[in-house]
Every structure is written in structure tokens, then in C-alpha cells.
Amino acid sequence: MPLPKAELHLHVEGTLEPELAFELAARNGVELPYAGTDELREAYRFEDLQSFLDLYYELMAVLLTEQDFADLADAYLARAAAQGVRHAEIFFDPQAHLARGVSMGTVVEGLWRALGRSEENHGISTRLILCFLRDESAESAFETLEAARPYLDRITGIGLDSAEVGHPPAKFRRVYEAAAALGLRRVAHAGEEGPPQYITEALDVLGVERVDHGLRCMEDPALVERLVRDRVPLTLCPLSNVRLRTVDTLADHPLPAMLDAGLLCTVNSDDPAYFGGYAGDNFAAVRRSLGLTEDRLRELARNSFLASFLEDDEERRARYLAEVAAYEFGDAVS
Ligand code: ADE
Numbered sequence: 236m237p238l239p240k241a242e243l244h245l246h247v248e249g250t251l252e253p254e255l256a257f258e259l260a261a262r263n264g265v266e267l268p269y270a271g272t273d274e275l276r277e278a279y280r281f282e283d284l285q286s287f288l289d290l291y292y293e294l295m296a297v298l299l300t301e302q303d304f305a306d307l308a309d310a311y312l313a314r315a316a317a318q319g320v321r322h323a324e325i326f327f328d329p330q331a332h333l334a335r336g337v338s339m340g341t342v343v344e345g346l347w348r349a350l351g352r353s354e355e356n357h358g359i360s361t362r363l364i365l366c367f368l369r370d371e372s373a374e375s376a377f378e379t380l381e382a383a384r385p386y387l388d389r390i391t392g393i394g395l396d397s398a399e400v401g402h403p404p405a406k407f408r409r410v411y412e413a414a415a416a417l418g419l420r421r422v423a424h425a426g427e428e429g430p431p432q433y434i435t436e437a438l439d440v441l442g443v444e445r446v447d448h449g450l451r452c453m454e455d456p457a458l459v460e461r462l463v464r465d466r467v468p469l470t471l472c473p474l475s476n477v478r479l480r481t482v483d484t485l486a487d488h489p490l491p492a493m494l495d496a497g498l499l500c501t502v503n504s505d506d507p508a509y510f511g512g513y514a515g516d517n518f519a520a521v522r523r524s525l526g527l528t529e530d531r532l533r534e535l536a537r538n539s540f541l542a543s544f545l546e547d548d549e550e551r552r553a554r555y556l557a558e559v560a561a562y563e564f565g566d567a568v569s
């Protein structure tokens with residue numbers, strides 16, 4: 236049995252496996268510029284975040300109908316359940332779909348077909364987080380929030396993703412203020428490729444409650460001290476960091492140093508179809524490559540539930556935490 240965990244950094248579009256991409260392409264009459272799944276997998280060699288994003292946006296062309304989004308989310312939930320995920324807070328990128336003529340309703344209703352049945356079908360509770368693309372304008376983010384208004388009962392929070400460098404958090408101050416006024420929770424990617432100042436700005440200007448990645452905080456001791464003091468969760472994605480070359484190898488990952496520093500770290504998969512593994516695979520990889528002890532792995536699982544947006548269901552959070560506390564490790568933990 237895998238270690239129970241929450242997944243807090245997961246782009247649903249990044250769970251599109253090559254097999255499903257071709258299946259949806261055939262269903263929708265979309266031509267993909269790859270001969271088959273093997274050739275597509277060959278394209279999964281990334282230089283940096285942008286080279287990944289280019290493929291990530293290209294493959295979204297196959298996602299057109301509510302059922303496509305439902306199938307995508309359902310396939311993720313099945314894989315996540317098999318790896319011990321008990322709660323998932325799932326990002327989606329509506330601007331990438333609106334730009335292709337796919338409506339907000341199609342995306343949210345489609346995802347909801349899977350998320351609304353996730354507890355019965357997969358034993359996973361879920362939340363949905365709408366991400367703004369930071370390489371698009373602040374006005375576009377505002378229009379996206381407006382388009383999401385009819386669906387806000389299904390959306391827990393907002394996030395900020397896509398190409399980081401050159402797109403500092405402050406660009407999105409107003410839309411984050413508007414989202415906060417609507418009662419939405421706030422997170423943002425910061426310090427993945429961008430400098431530690433982007434993390435500080437996300438906290439100070441956007442009022443984020445969690446930082447996605449946050450890896451580069453380690454370059455700024457005063458920032459680390461602040462994140463530790465304020466118990467700001469970081470949603471780390473170790474296999475993603477290796478594939479996007481923000482760290483050289485998994486053995487070089489700063490996760491052990493971050494835990495030693497007292498940071499509230501969590502381990503997540505980011506875009507598992509592209510980066511070689513789901514949440515449990517990330518746990519298994521850091522256990523193997525970084526020699527994390529069982530106490531450390533349990534701490535990571537515990538942190539994931541502490542950092543989750545389960546304030547509206549503390550009873551459930553307590554249940555999940557009890558599962559983590561009672562967990563007995565075997566050799567094949569994931
Ligand atoms: N969109 C999907 N995955 C992302 C990542 N790791 N960083 C920024 N934007 C993303």
C-alpha cells in the first residue's frame with residue numbers, strides 16, 4: 236500500500252499521456268505532427284521550461300469537448316489513486332483553451348464530470364485551481380476571471396503559471412486582489428526558473444498562501460527564514476526539476492537541505508505525463524536518490540495535508556493525517 240498523500244501541484248493538461256493524446260486526436264479529427272506515441276515520447280527531451288511549454292500547449296489541440304476534459308481528469312485520478320493520492324488540488328489553464336475557441340464552460344463542466352465523481356470512483360477528494368498564464372497580459376487574466384464567474388462554486392483558488400522569467404508576479408496584482416475579494420484562495424508559481432525576488436513579490440504583492448516550486452528561495456537566507464517562520468508551504472516537483480534542468484540530477488536536489496532548514500515542503504508531480512512520473516513516483520525517486528528516511532517521507536506526506544485547502548473540511552484533513560501517522564512503510568514505498 237502506498238503512503239497516503241495530497242497532490243497540490245498538478246496541471247491537469249500535463250497529465251495527457253501520449254496514448255490518450257492520440258485517442259482524442261482520432262476522436263476529434265485532429266492531426267498531430269507525430270507518427271505515433273513512440274515518436275511523440277522522443278520529443279520529451281526538454282532544455283528548459285519554455286521548450287516543455289511549447290509541446291504542452293501544442294498537444295492541448297486534442298482537447299475539445301467536455302468529454303475530453305472528463306476523460307483526461309478521470310485518467311489522472313485513476314493513476315493518482317494507485318499511487319496513494321487521497322486529495323488532489325488540480326490546476327487548469329483556461330486561457331490555453333479559450334484561445335482555441337474552447338469555452339470556459341466546456342473546460343469546467345468537463346473537468347467536473349470527473350471531479351464530481353472522484354470520491355466514489357477513486358477515493359480522492361479534489362479542489363480546482365484556475366491558473367492565469369503569466370506570459371499573457373494582465374487584462375487577459377481579468378477577462379478569464381470574468382469568464383469563470385458562473386463557475387466559481389467549483390473553483391477553490393487561482394494560480395499563476397507558464398513562462399516565469401520576465402513576467403514578475405506584480406503584473407497580476409489587480410486580478411489577485413479581485414480574486415481575493417471573491418473569496419478565492421491564492422497560489423503562484425515562483426522561483427522555479429525565476430529569481431528569489433519573485434517569491435517575495437508573490438507573497439507581498441499577490442498575497443499567496445502557498446508557493447509553487449519556490450526552489451530558488453535557497454539563494455536567499457532571509458527569505459528562507461521568512462518562509463520557515465510563516466510556515467509558507469512550497470509545492471516542490473523533483474522529477475520536473477530534473478527534466479526541465481533546474482537541477483542537474485535528482486541527487487543534487489535541495490529537498491533534504493530545505494527540510495533541514497525547516498521549510499514546509501511538499502512533493503508533487505507537476506506534469507506527470509511529461510516528466511516521468513506521478514506523485515508516488517516522485518516520492519519513490521527522492522527516497523532512492525536522496526536517501527530520505529521514513530520519518531522524512533512521513534513528514535512530506537503530513538505536510539501535503541497540512542498545506543492543502545481543506546479548511547472547509549477539517550474532519551477530513553484529520554482523517555487523512557491519521558492515515559499518514561498510522562502508515563507502515565515497506566520496501567516499495569511510493
Ligand atoms: N505549466 C505547466 N507546468 C508548468 C511549470 N512547471 N511551470 C510553469 N508553468 C507550467
Ligand code: ZN
Nearest residue numbers: 246396424505
Ligand atoms: Zn507547475
